[in-house]
Amino acid sequence: MSSKGIHHVTAIAGPAQRNLDFYTRILGLRLVKKTVNFDDPGTYHLYYGDEAGHPGSILTFFPWEHVAPGRIGLGETQETVFRVPEGSIAYWTQRFVENGVAHQPLTRRFGDPVLSFQDPDGMRLALAAVPGIENETGWTDAGIPADAAIRGFHGVNLLLAQAAPTGAVLTDIFGFSEIGREGSLVRYRVPDGGAGSIIDIREASGYLPARLGGGSVHHIAFRAADDAEEAAMVRKLAENHGIRTTEQKDRNYFRSVYFREPGHVLFEIATDIPGFAVDEPASELGQTLKLPPFLEARRSALEASLPRLGQSAP
Known part of the structure; x- marks a missing residue:
């Protein structure tokens, strides 16, 4: 079974145009898909990423x-x-100052410089300066220099009462290994490294349970190469951990199952196939509203009800 790390992270936001402006104009990510929430089609589902x-x-x-x-x-x-x-953290710090982005003083985490900041909805984000990724391709359409552009995820930081039960799922199902501890932080990484290879768990007590809303992460998705690998993960979850997933759901760009891990975070397993170019050319990703076949009959009504989105200039 392959070990590949994070597929995507899905969060909740406020106004769609404000969200679009921040992630494309300030962070310089590409809007790679403009579709709707398949379970609530009156709401957009916006995907940002690399080229x-x-x-x-x-x-x-x-x-x-x-x-x-x-x-x-x-x-x-x-x-x-x-x-x-x-070496790009100074650039990003200045960019955040110039654009009024709330951010924290620079810190170090497991040796990496980390600049924490928030989006307009209060979602907690950070940039980790990682050596050796300069030659990876970054999306630079927002005027961000190629030597500073974001290169995918470093990882995510989970806030849990205990690390070990969740760590058991990460290691057994998704191929992560515990590689270090720093205070209350436990770090897991897939051996291949690369984008999305880190899960940090911060063990804490005295916190209330999270309440979903604007600025919250809804779920984290982990990669499976295809349906067969996803099915093998589902079987292993049930046999080794007594955890059952939902039935597989077709999300057009990947196929998914969902489950609550022991710390109560919603996890998803998503296939790498078929990818985002399945319904539009790679050169035109994110430019038009894409709908799954079962919603095409409602296109006119949905387009009339959804907020109009305009791509802002960098």
Whole structure:
């Protein structure tokens, strides 16, 4: 069974245009898919990532115009961390100052410089300066220099009462290994490294349970190469951990199952196939509203009800 790490992270946002502006204009990510929440088609589902929308680079949002703010707490993703080339943190700090992005003083985490910040909905994010990724391709359409552009996810930070039960699932099902501890933080990594290869678990007590809302991460998806590998993971979850998943759901760009891990975070297993170019050319990703076949008959009504989105200039 392969070990590949994070496929995507899905979060909840407020106004869709504000979300689009921040992630494309400020962070310089590419809008790789504009579709709807298949379970709530009156709401967009926006996907941001690198040029091709590779697994490990994708951050997605359900933007609800009047969503109430979430509350950070146990059983939630505390922070979503992107990778940037070593030496680019000064550029990003200045960019955040110039654009009024709330951010924290630079810190170090397992030796890497980390710049924590928040999006307009209060979602907790960070940039980790990682050595040796300068030659990886970054999306630079927002005027961000190639030597500073985001190179997918570094990983995510979970806030849990205990690390070990969740760590057992990460290691047995997804191929992670515990590689270090730093205070209350336990780090897991897939041996292949690369984008989306890190899960940090912060053990904490005294927190209330998380409350989902604007700025909250809804779920984390882990990669499976195809349906067969996903099915093998589902069997292993049931046999080794007594955890059962949902039935497989076709999300057009991947096929998914969902489950609650022992710390109560919602995990997804998503296939790498078929990818985001299945319904539009790679050169045109994110430019038009894409709907699954079962919603095509409602296209006119949905287009009339969804907020109009305009791509802002960098």
